[in-house]
Amino acid sequence: MKQIRNLKFYIMxxxxxxxxxxxIIIFGIFYLHYSTRNKERLALIEKGADASIFFSAKVQKKSSVPIWKILILNISVLLMGIGAGVFIGSIIDAYTIIQEEVGYTGSIFLMAGLGLFIGFNLSKKLVEKE
Structure with a gap:
């Protein structure tokens, strides 16, 4: 009986x-990350380390491809993937015995993920080409 009252209390x-x-958990993770990083950097500075070790070589090099081109490329490939997912979902719904919700949802997520992967690879090739 006491357990039922406790359950009702949690539901209420x-x-x-x-x-x-x-x-609180998300704040704690970020706080721990940034405070630890700050302490490590202060310790390295006290020992006389060069500040350039805090930045990787890729961050120092400025990309010649504007960010809006990469963003438009990724969004367009993602939307094409979602459209293809809806199309494939309708084909699955019409010609198989798979439930409508499963066919549409699965194909949309699968094709959207494939679109994101293709967009990532195209963006990487675009940046490497420039």
Whole structure:
């Protein structure tokens, strides 16, 4: 009987404590990351290390391809993947016994992921070419 009352108490509290706990966890992870990174950098500076070790070679080199071209390329390939996923989902719905929700959802996510992968590879080739 006591367990049922405890369960009712947790149900009545709602999703508020879950979101608060999630916020605290995310804040803790970021705080730990940045405070540790800051302490490591201060220790290296105290020992006389060069500040250039904090930046990789790729960050120092400026890319000649504008970011808007890469963004448009990735968004267009993603949207083409979603469109192809809807088309394939309708084919799956019409010609197989797979449920409509499963066919559409699976094909949309599969083709959107494939579109993101292709967009990433095209962006990488575009940056390497320049």
């Amino acid at each position: 509290m709602g999703p508020g404590p879950v979101f608060i706990a999630l916020f």
